[in-house]
Amino acid sequence: MGSQKLIQDQQQIEAILKEAKFIRLAFSDPETNDPYIVPLSFGYKDNAIYLHGSPKGKKIDIIRKNSKVCFEADIETEVMPSDDPCKYNVRYRSVIGKGKAQIVEDPGEKIEGLTVLSEHYGKKRPFEFDEKKVKKVAVIKIKIEKMTGKEYGF
Template identity: 45%
Template sequence: MNKENIEAIIRKAGVCRLGMLDGDTPYIVPLCFGYRDDTLYFHGSKKSRKVELIQRHPKVCFEFDILAEPISAPDPCDWDMRYQSVVGFGQASVVETTEEKRQALEIIAAQYAEGPHSFSEPMLKATMVIKVAVETMTGRQSGFDQK
């Protein structure tokens, strides 16, 4: 799947699942997100498990899926799944500057509603923003015309 189709899936997605490592145990969390220029953005509390894990091990994976639904058949062994998905890998870091944080939050907000949006200084100080520099991502689909 080409990058244009991959980014179309991301634009339609409502949730991004972010996968991290907690020692030798995987940890995954669904998050609100923003995406622009091969970078994902997430927000949350400064004291959270995901922030602790990213600071210890910044390599992450992520997943989006849309339009997922089963395709039934008379024989349950012939059932299939219709879906479009994106899976990728990247390097996570914490956004440090107030201006970069403001821009990241605007990108996140734009995923869900038209802007412009405003963010107060106290809110910016209280919010942690994580960015993921996308290294690779692939898209897949099933149950759709292949173009």
């Protein structure tokens, strides 16, 4: 097994994001200074992450006040046990990034975000989205400002 190392190749970082099933998205409420983190399904394309969900709730409220977010995704995680409990370790590949979240209002851009999400989970184009449902769902786009990758155990 190897040691922890930084992944600097952008294609490898993007490959981790494309394989990951979920991200953990972190926010900070500027009014209370409280952190908030939530696991979410997502899609990734062109240095942006797309999310969808209810147009009401804590994450929407916080984004409206503070668009800065941080995210994490990981793949190939596995506990590596040892006879010595102090030598347990975890094998993984991960990406951590930060960016600015925006609530998408444009119907065409909302459909693009929903398409990216659907493709991430294996659906193939063409898609037909019900206009009424598109209007009712919130689509969030995170413009990634920086992301780094790490791996351990490979």
